[in-house]
Amino acid sequence: MIRNRIAALAATAVAASLLLTACNATDEAAGAASAAKDGVGAALQSLHFDNGTAKQHKATPKTGDWATGAGKPATAPAAKKWVQLSASRAGDLNPVVVNGAGFTLYRFDKDTANPSRSNCNDACATTWPPVVVAPGGRIFIDGVDKSEVGVVKRADGNLQVTVGGWPVYRFSKDLKPGDTNGQGVGGTWFGVTPDGRKAGVQDQGSTGGGQTGTAAATSVVLSDERDFGDPSEGLAGSGCKNVARDDSASSLRASGTLKIWSEKNCKGESKVVQGDIADLASIGFANKISSVFLG
DSSP states (O other), X not given: OHHHHHHHHHHHHHHHHHHHHHHHHHHHHHHHHHHHHHHHHHHHHHSEEEESXXXXXXXXXXXXXXXXXXXXXXXSOOOEEEEEEXXXXXXXXXXXXXXXXXXXXXXXXXXXXXXEEOOOOTHHHHHSOBOEEEEEEEEEXXXXXXXXXXXXXXXXXXXXXXXXXXXXXXXTTOOSTTOOTTTTGGGTEEEBOTTSOBTTOTTOOOOOTTOOOOOBOSEEEEESSGGXXXXXXXXXXXXXXXXXXXXXXXXXXXXXXXEEEEETTTEEEEEEEESOBSOGGGXXXXXXXXXXXXX
């Protein structure tokens, strides 16, 4: 009997020890998660937000956003002591956010806004350099609401600036202020508006709440008449597609985002559209489509 009681007490002690170990492990994991979350929160709190431009605040010339000048392709940047976010116009995009040097900033549909997360790393981040700011740095906001601006910690540890929750980037093929060569690339890259939406996209729906944006269209039907009347022509696949009947479309149907062009081989004037357009005249593109980019 005594031996049985001793064995029972020993088993109880072991179980208690295991439970305590498990609780400690759970507490440590929760603490680590909290610390990680607080790390971004602390970094955000360490940043200084100033209304206006870097010039108005007499930032040192050729620093921060100004360090990348015209004619020089963007590369994966080091974290800047300051960055500027200005609501502006670039090409056909109005409004769109530009940096201190006037270069267009973009968002990526494969990222998420809630929670903020960047899915562009390694080679992607060379083609699309993220806008990163050093801890304790300054963000000048000009025409952008402070409530829309934040940061997210990237896989490499840098703090990337977000607008409307979306991480923002430069495009390496934009070589001068006002270039918008990244608009519509792959059906997933778009200039970012001051509230985090996709700039220049027609019939745009909600993009918040962690949605990754509308997928690129893989087919389109171009109709010669408004309101999708016949005759019509269908195109499908991915990449640039030339239309058979040049400059004839007055409306189009598509499930997703595509880019339309005024010349063959995806050249000339262009516009990114999303979904059905019952009257292309409403966006200044009636009887002007010569090619489209799908997928």
